Amino acid sequence: MADLKTIQQAFIDLLQGKPSNMASHVQNQAPVTTNTRLGIYQNAYISRLRETIDSDHPMLGTYLGDDLFDQMVPAYIKQYPSSYPSLRDFCQHIPQFLQNNPPFNAHPILAELAAFEQILINAFDAADADAIGPEILGTIAPDNWPTMKLRFRPCVQRFQANWNSVQSWQMLKQEKQPPPPKQLETPALWILWRNTQRLTEFKSMGPDEAMLLDVALKGGDFADMCDELLNFHGEDEVAMRALTILQQWIGIGLIGDIRF
């Protein structure tokens, strides 16, 4: 008699479309054929994963259209079978898949659109943390400003677009025709977060704001932030500009804590 491990391996091979002698482990029970019985499991496997891709990547699905989506789904399932307890993690390799596999890799905007949808999900599910209010800035002693470090709320995500992927996402979301794919002259930088109503929001950042964000995310303090701003502004303007951006971040609820 076949042992447990042999049977289980045959079952998973069958689901993955690999050569499998699963049928030989199954009793013949008329009137339903063994093929029909195995088919129930095969269909369930594919359709469950397909639904997950569909619901995690609605705009990618629309952008691709039915034919290309139908081409992507089985190929992705084959190349990146789920190894996670939760289906929410299943789609995380889709950007990489689109980047590396024809015909999708001929259109870099696809991987970018998928990456954007992944980041939206991450912001939505991130751990909760209260945002600090603007009044905190008034409590900081002048001597402490240079060594002040920002702690972002876990939902805060940064996204860099080299193509018009975010604009395309927005058009698709409004059920409008997206613009033709276009590479941007300079990368567009976005920040995403979850607002107090627990809805995901995003906004574009100017180059100086994006630079500040990178410094702060890497653990730099306010003095480091001002130093980097010298690449964009005069010496007498940097502190004021850094403060303005900081106030905006606090205003939209990006900052969870301030440390020294």
Added chain:
Amino acid sequence: MKKQNLGFGLGLRTDHFHHVIEHKPKVDWFEIISENYMVGGGKPRHYLETIRQDYPIVMHGVSMSIGSTDPLNMDYLKSLRTLAAEVQPAWISDHLCFTTIGGVNSHDLLPMPYTQEALKHVVERIKIVQDFLGRQMLLENASSYLTYQSDEMSEWEFINQICQQADCLMLFDVNNIYVSARNHGFDPMEYVQAVDPNRVQQIHLAGHTDYGDYVIDTHDHPVCDPVWQLYKETIKLMGPVSTMIERDDNIPVFAELEKELDHARALSQSALVARNLGANT
């Protein structure tokens, strides 16, 4: 040892968060799908935190893969234990099945062969899990669409042995018994009569899709008459058991599920009367 009877509950679904918080419906308890709350935070966690102030919660998982020959996923069990510490569920359940093999998750409840080898394997693993979680767990009978050549006993013998040897409890899914009975041609009453009532902590009721020659456990329809009938017989035999309705797809307005739950209450009530009368004659 069986825990208290919670009464009549429903599966907590995203579509109904607002309704439950606003209207505090007359539902005795809610069951959550554990995996849906194993994230850092966000909406589901927030709503659950509110809802659990007013209702007992039980946790129901789909990824333990208790029957797999893969090693137990300790990261998963740690997340489960962490979630349980936060949610404080009345109990935790998963399915008698395997989901993951060679690291590949089928995200399906794949059936076990009913052999001595599989029995020993599952019992050992349940003991480890119960030690790790520091509590007894419930195992649910899954629906199945095939029977193995290697089977050495019936599903109900297998599950009875597991409960006894691992000292765990059972989540008795009446619909799954009906579905499997139709797919394999056994008498569902034989199953109901064979199961040790002292092990049955919870009952699931759900709908399915009937394809004539076979039935698929889809959870997207109301509970059907033969399943109601089987539920009534189950209560008549076993006495009162915490009962809930599972609806995972094609989710209706909350009031419709409440109506179904009222039907379960009424059926259970009349089954208990019949049980008491039977006991007196």
